[in-house]
Amino acid sequence: MAEGTTISQLGDARxxxxxxxxxxxxxxxxxxxxxxDAARMALAQQAVMLVGVGREDFGAAxxxxxxxxxxxxxxxxxxxxxxxxxxxxxQKLLAQMLPSAESRAxxxxxxxxxxxALAPVRAARDAPAPREDDKIDLxxxxxxxxxxxxxxxxxxxxxxxxxxLVERLAREIPLPLPRYAARRTRPGTRGGRxxxxxxxxxxxxxxxxxxxxxxxxxxxxxLPLCVLVDVSGSMERYARLxxxxxxxxxxxxxxxxxxxxxxxxxxxGLTDLTPAFRLADTDAMLEAASQAIPDFAGGxxxxxxxxxLRVQHARRLVGRRTLVLLVSDGLDTGAPEVLEGELGWLRxxxxxxxxxxxxxxxxxxxxxxxxxxxxxxxxxxxxAVHNLSRLQDLAGSLAEVLRQ
Amino acid sequence: xxxxxxxPVTAPALSSIDALVLALQGVGYFADRxxxxxVFLALQLQRPLLLxxxxxxxxxxxxxxxxxxxxxxxIRLQCYDxxxxxxxxxxxxxxxQLLHMRAxxxxxxxxxxxxxxxxxQDRYLIRRPLLQALQAxxxxxxxxxxxxxxxxxxxxxxxxxxxxxxxVSIPEIxxxxxxxTPVTILTSNRTRDLHDAVKRRCLxxxxxYPERERELAIVRAQVPDASAALATQVADFVGRLRSQxxxxxxxxxxxxxxxxxxxxxxxALDTIVVDxxxxxxxxxxxxxxxxxxxxxxxxxxxxxxxxxxxxA
Numbered sequence: 024m025a026e027g028t029t030i031s032q033l034g035d036a037r038x039x040x041x042x043x044x045x046x047x048x049x050x051x052x053x054x055x056x057x058x059x060d061a062a063r064m065a066l067a068q069q070a071v072m073l074v075g076v077g078r079e080d081f082g083a084a085x086x087x088x089x090x091x092x093x094x095x096x097x098x099x100x101x102x103x104x105x106x107x108x109x110x111x112x113x114q115k116l117l118a119q120m121l122p123s124a125e126s127r128a129x130x131x132x133x134x135x136x137x138x139x140a141l142a143p144v145r146a147a148r149d150a151p152a153p154r155e156d157d158k159i160d161l162x163x164x165x166x167x168x169x170x171x172x173x174x175x176x177x178x179x180x181x182x183x184x185x186x187x188l189v190e191r192l193a194r195e196i197p198l199p200l201p202r203y204a205a206r207r208t209r210p211g212t213r214g215g216r217x218x219x220x221x222x223x224x225x226x227x228x229x230x231x232x233x234x235x236x237x238x239x240x241x242x243x244x245x246l247p248l249c250v251l252v253d254v255s256g257s258m259e260r261y262a263r264l265x266x267x268x269x270x271x272x273x274x275x276x277x278x279x280x281x282x283x284x285x286x287x288x289x290x291x292g293l294t295d296l297t298p299a300f301r302l303a304d305t306d307a308m309l310e311a312a313s314q315a316i317p318d319f320a321g322g323x324x325x326x327x328x329x330x331x332l333r334v335q336h337a338r339r340l341v342g343r344r345t346l347v348l349l350v351s352d353g354l355d356t357g358a359p360e361v362l363e364g365e366l367g368w369l370r371x372x373x374x375x376x377x378x379x380x381x382x383x384x385x386x387x388x389x390x391x392x393x394x395x396x397x398x399x400x401x402x403x404x405x406x407a408v409h410n411l412s413r414l415q416d417l418a419g420s421l422a423e424v425l426r427q
Numbered sequence: 428x429x430x431x432x433x434x435p436v437t438a439p440a441l442s443s444i445d446a447l448v449l450a451l452q453g454v455g456y457f458a459d460r461x462x463x464x465x466v467f468l469a470l471q472l473q474r475p476l477l478l479x480x481x482x483x484x485x486x487x488x489x490x491x492x493x494x495x496x497x498x499x500x501x502i503r504l505q506c507y508d509x510x511x512x513x514x515x516x517x518x519x520x521x522x523x524q525l526l527h528m529r530a531x532x533x534x535x536x537x538x539x540x541x542x543x544x545x546x547x548q549d550r551y552l553i554r555r556p557l558l559q560a561l562q563a564x565x566x567x568x569x570x571x572x573x574x575x576x577x578x579x580x581x582x583x584x585x586x587x588x589x590x591x592x593x594x595v596s597i598p599e600i601x602x603x604x605x606x607x608t609p610v611t612i613l614t615s616n617r618t619r620d621l622h623d624a625v626k627r628r629c630l631x632x633x634x635x636y637p638e639r640e641r642e643l644a645i646v647r648a649q650v651p652d653a654s655a656a657l658a659t660q661v662a663d664f665v666g667r668l669r670s671q672x673x674x675x676x677x678x679x680x681x682x683x684x685x686x687x688x689x690x691x692x693x694x695a696l697d698t699i700v701v702d703x704x705x706x707x708x709x710x711x712x713x714x715x716x717x718x719x720x721x722x723x724x725x726x727x728x729x730x731x732x733x734x735x736x737x738x739a
Binding site: 070228333337 | 461469525528546617623
């Protein structure tokens with residue numbers, strides 16, 4: 024128990040003061056975004072009883088019980104110092120950490136597509152275009168939202184017409200990701216290893232006679248996907264719809280539950296959009312993405328962004344199988360040597376690196392810009408993504424590039 | 428039978444955090460106080476301890492040291508992609524079972540239900556690490572579930588029952604409970620985030636690179652042949668290599684394991700003083716990536732060595 028207990032205001036467990044303090048601290052942690060449940064709080068009480076409250080161990084004990092992620096450690100330590108030295112500071116600290124806490128009372132903003140849905144019906148010219156779909160340019164689709172885009176040149180949300188377009192894209196243009204034989208197995212009819220439990224069950228029915236040996240076959244799993252989307256000014260009009268398309272086309276309901284997808288946006292910096300992509304709704308994803316991206320419609324420094332990807336995230340996402348989709352027009356303002364080095368690294372560390380280039384829409388396009396030339400040299404393949412028929416080719420191109 | 432929480436681990440080394448620090452030091456593991464607190468709590472509260480941190484900071488070594496301190500056997504489950512229940516928990520000896528069935532049939536035993544019961548006996552059970560840990564005789568085992576982030580999510584789900592209750596369910600036999608609660612250490616290099624359900628059942632500790640004194644102590648303990656001056660130079664050099672602003676130049680900073688290896692190599696090369704030339708000759712021991720080896724230029728090595736020399 025507590026040796027030389029000096030912090031008297033904490034009280035001890037018998038007076039209930041300690042319990043109150045701990046519960047208060049737990050609540051503070053929770054408000055700061057650290058997931059702390061009741062079971063953890065109970066465990067914290069036990070832990071404190073074991074190590075005592077008078078020494079630095081108190082903090083270490085609480086930390087090992089209440090924290091389960093590395094990124095929460097700093098928050099914990101700051102809050103701990105503040106809370107157990109001066110609860111008043113904790114409040115201020117919280118207020119700083121949660122600048123949006125007050126704004127929560129505002130009524131939720133309506134999504135444009137909800138507003139549009141509620142608005143009176145307009146003339147039929149807004150109806151979806153007749154079925155010459157293969158010729159529709161994404162550009163044409165974007166004109167419906169030109170006005171809105173001018174008002175806030177931002178990701179934000181899809182208008183109703185865009186939403187319809189994306190929905191249709193995802194439905195009509197399947198993006199079947201290539202699959203590989205995973206290490207996990209399941210009982211099947213073909214495969215290399217016998218499925219002994221199944222054989223035993225059969226044998227039990229036939230008096231120990233094994234008539235047919237069931238086999239274990241390897242499960243098929245979609246290749247892990249890593250999407251890097253350029254959100255610089257020149258890419259603005261494509262980035263949003265492509266993000267929406269990729270989000271819808273690789274959703275678990277289309278691609279199966281086992282798909283791993285990591286998504287990053289890069290402009291002048293790098294933003295991890297993977298959490299946003301976990302949201303099921305495409306609008307919610309775009310909204311989260313637009314909030315997360317600090318440098319939307321700015322310049323492009325692809326090399327620096329890739330360097331950050333390598334240093335901070337590489338171990339988590341690149342692997343020999345990963346399929347990297349790099350969506351960019353290659354108009355890079357960074358140093359080409361840096362880009363060359365980083366792309367080379369990425370190419371060596373992934374399964375296939377595919378460059379989705381919207382500029383291929385121009386007849387006679389040649390990758391002559393410095394960045395584009397590097398991309399062209401390093402990528403395993405280049406695909407156009409500016410209209411529907413090209414998007415339809417995407418799946419085929421993926422398969423083709425993987426065969427190379 | 429489960430050991431009740433009222434009767435936690437009672438090795439003399441574990442009466443207090445200080446005793447634990449000393450006991451670990453006795454077997455060559457230098458834990459800082461925060462880590463010792465986490466271990467102490469894991470033992471007292473009988474919870475699994477999840478250790479995360481960069482490769483080579485001593486996560487696995489902690490489990491090995493604990494096994495020595497507690498005089499328990501160490502059972503290790505190395506996780507990998509596609510690890511399945513039969514490799515982690517148990518498997519039946521199917522060949523022997525089939526033989527048994529045939530023998531029973533040969534003797535004219537007609538009662539198939541009886542034969543089936545006989546076939547799923549203990550002696551046909553092949554125990555894998557998790558089951559071994561549960562059935563280890565008192566005082567129990569130390570179970571190391573190494574690099575749990577390498578296994579896939581279905582495997583994590585399968586671990587939940589073990590981590591929460593120290594028991595596993597085997598359909599043919601029933602539930603197997605721990606005879607003596609195993610001390611369970613999970614390690615993760617954070618190649619992916621673990622599921623919350625796993626984390627909720629564990630205490631957590633992030634293992635950082637050690638501070639200078641601790642690293643020096645480790646190097647001196649692991650490489651007794653190294654002179655005090657050499658060990659100091661190694662600890663200083665590696666410590667500075669990991670610190671800003673140098674860390675950004677490299678893809679992966681060397682861990683404790685690398686410093687120890689390096690010190691051993693320097694001793695083997697009869698090095699008395701580390702100079703830039705020695706550093707660039709032996710950079711392959713500190714770094715395991717070609718780019719990093721190339722990034723450690725002589726100029727940089729000289730720069731890194733300088734303050735250590737002025738200190739000395």
